[in-house]
Amino acid sequence: MVLADLGRRINNAVSEVTRSNVVDQNVVDTMLKEISNALMEADVDIKLVIQLRKKLKNKIDIDNDNDKQLGINKKKIIQKAVFDELCDLVNVENVEIFKPKKKQTNVIMFVGLQGSGKTTTCTKLAVYYQRRGFKVGMVCADTFRAGAFDQLKQNATKARIPYYGSYTESDPVKVAFDGVEKFKKEKFEIIIVDTSGRHRQEKELFKEMIEIGEAVKPNQTIMVLDASIGQAAESQANAFKESSNFGAIILTKMDGHAKGGGAISAVAASKTPIIFIGTGEHIHDLESFTAKQFISKLLGIGDIQGLMEHVKTLNLDQSDSIKNFQEGKFTLKDLQSQMNNILKMGPLSKIAQMLPGGIGDMMNQVGEEETSKRFKRMICIMDSMTKKELESDGSLFIDEPSRIIRVARGSGTSVTEVEAVLLQRNMFARMAQTTKNMQNNLPAGMGKNMNPQNMQKAMEQMQSNPGMMENIQKMMGNMGGMGGMGGMPGMGGMPGMGGMPSHQDMMKMMKDPNFQQMAQQMRKQFGM
Numbered sequence: 001m002v003l004a005d006l007g008r009r010i011n012n013a014v015s016e017v018t019r020s021n022v023v024d025q026n027v028v029d030t031m032l033k034e035i036s037n038a039l040m041e042a043d044v045d046i047k048l049v050i051q052l053r054k055k056l057k058n059k060i061d062i063d064n065d066n067d068k069q070l071g072i073n074k075k076k077i078i079q080k081a082v083f084d085e086l087c088d089l090v091n092v093e094n095v096e097i098f099k100p101k102k103k104q105t106n107v108i109m110f111v112g113l114q115g116s117g118k119t120t121t122c123t124k125l126a127v128y129y130q131r132r133g134f135k136v137g138m139v140c141a142d143t144f145r146a147g148a149f150d151q152l153k154q155n156a157t158k159a160r161i162p163y164y165g166s167y168t169e170s171d172p173v174k175v176a177f178d179g180v181e182k183f184k185k186e187k188f189e190i191i192i193v194d195t196s197g198r199h200r201q202e203k204e205l206f207k208e209m210i211e212i213g214e215a216v217k218p219n220q221t222i223m224v225l226d227a228s229i230g231q232a233a234e235s236q237a238n239a240f241k242e243s244s245n246f247g248a249i250i251l252t253k254m255d256g257h258a259k260g261g262g263a264i265s266a267v268a269a270s271k272t273p274i275i276f277i278g279t280g281e282h283i284h285d286l287e288s289f290t291a292k293q294f295i296s297k298l299l300g301i302g303d304i305q306g307l308m309e310h311v312k313t314l315n316l317d318q319s320d321s322i323k324n325f326q327e328g329k330f331t332l333k334d335l336q337s338q339m340n341n342i343l344k345m346g347p348l349s350k351i352a353q354m355l356p357g358g359i360g361d362m363m364n365q366v367g368e369e370e371t372s373k374r375f376k377r378m379i380c381i382m383d384s385m386t387k388k389e390l391e392s393d394g395s396l397f398i399d400e401p402s403r404i405i406r407v408a409r410g411s412g413t414s415v416t417e418v419e420a421v422l423l424q425r426n427m428f429a430r431m432a433q434t435t436k437n438m439q440n441n442l443p444a445g446m447g448k449n450m451n452p453q454n455m456q457k458a459m460e461q462m463q464s465n466p467g468m469m470e471n472i473q474k475m476m477g478n479m480g481g482m483g484g485m486g487g488m489p490g491m492g493g494m495p496g497m498g499g500m501p502s503h504q505d506m507m508k509m510m511k512d513p514n515f516q517q518m519a520q521q522m523r524k525q526f527g528m
């Protein structure tokens with residue numbers, strides 16, 4: 001994604017400042033110039049870039065000689081100023097965003113240009129709400145495009161979302177009304193109405209869109225915009241606003257080569273909040289959009305809030321594993337349930353993108369499909385073990401090696417693969433032991449009391465300390481082939497990602513001066 005380059009460039013520009021011994025006007029000007037160039041190349045509107053540069057310059061006042069001595073403070077102020085201004089760039093203030101309520105009907109109507117990704121996004125949003133416990137149905141009010149109903153039907157069936165549409169009725173207003181009424185009677189909580197794509201010039205279709213709106217009385221109207229239309233997004237948004245008065249925007253195809261900066265800034269200027277972005281063709285490729293989260297991710301600080309939100313919706317099976325892990329134990333069954341959790345989480349590269357420290361980039365080097373295939377084989381191996389074996393530490397196999405051959409045969413794999421599973425468990429167990437030993441030295445939220453809430457708090461505190469994040473990034477860089485996410489059972493645990501952190505890796509990490517510096521900062525941050 002082009003925006004990843006933007007994030008990298010802005011990060012580098014800010015890092016140059018933090019690396020400089022003295023922060024003077026020259027250093028700041030160079031940074032501002034590089035940030036402005038990067039934004040313009042990502043297609044952000046030039047007026048907005050000039051404005052941002054002016055505001056940053058005012059915030060970062062270098063005149064005071066004393067300030068030059070306060071290097072660390074100054075650097076923090078600069079980092080925060082850049083972060084805040086970037087957030088402002090994509091933020092729309094004072095607009096209340098609709099939140100559907102449970103146990104009542106919420107009608108959401110979709111509008112947008114042809115081919116912008118409406119139908120795909122309707123399904124993504126339906127899945128999003130279904131995972132959050134809503135009863136969701138979809139209505140196809142596109143009687144204009146041949147095959148539109150079939151497409152919605154296909155998407156809905158795949159996602160197991162009830163749908164409504166008609167092959168015979170040609171009046172979209174009637175279909176929309178009937179569909180919404182039907183779902184209302186059946187006590188559906190969210191009814192998503194997909195309308196046909198239209199073009200700015202097509203007055204008739206705009207009239208029809210208004211009529212559909214009057215018939216179904218949506219609680220929220222969402223406009224779907226293709227990110228690749230760049231700065232034209234604003235005029236498109238304005239044209240639709242006159243007829244449908246939509247209250248929110250979903251920007252699609254942010255995964256492509258589109259310079260999303262254009263659409264984002266144009267939309268922000270139209271004072272309508274972007275609520276989600278589409279990041280792929282898969283039904284789970286929908287990410288909620290808030291300025292802070294988006295900029296954090298853009299700058300590689302990670303999106304812990306997004307990750308936590310995602311994890312919360314998955315009903316991961318983790319209670320026993322966490323307890324065991326904290327006690328320094330790790331059975332084969334724990335390994336199996338963690339692997340199942342990972343597969344439930346969706347595309348691994350997406351998850352990795354939400355983690356700080358450039359882990360996403362590292363993970364992208366590992367083949368997604370290959371990893372998932374490998375996990376499934378490992379799960380299959382463990383399915384072929386007896387209950388006693390599963391709940392053990394694997395040492396039973398040393399006493400009875402013929403069982404390895406039996407398990408391999410039973411799971412249709414090889415002896416080497418079964419041995420690899422046992423080895424993987426050993427590595428996890430070693431990490432569990434290390435974690436247990438380290439626990440007393442970790443801040444609340446990351447040690448004994450580790451739970452999603454505490455962990456989120458700890459991560460947020462870490463995020464607000466750019467120096468610490470930078471050390472984590474450096475450290476991850478130094479770790480190279482560590483495979484990054486190894487052993488985080490609370491979040492799914494990520495064994496086998498191109499090599500788990502071995503004991504040597506862990507030792508190497510502990511000795512890394514960046515790690516030591518980070519640990520010191522953490523102790524300070526958490527008052528330990």
Ligand SMILES: Nc1nc2c(ncn2[C@@H]2O[C@H](COP(=O)(O)OP(=O)(O)OP(=O)(O)O)[C@@H](O)[C@H]2O)c(=O)[nH]1
Pocket residue numbers: 112113114115116117118119120121142145148196197198252253254255256277278279280281285
């Ligand atoms: N890469 C990528 N492709 C997307 C995304 N959202 C939608 N698409 C693709 O865009 C194409 C058009 O999507 P549709 O959902 O059919 O678009 P539509 O707006 O309903 O089209 P009309 O019914 O003609 O108005 C499809 O090939 C989708 O798979 C996204 O976020 N990323």
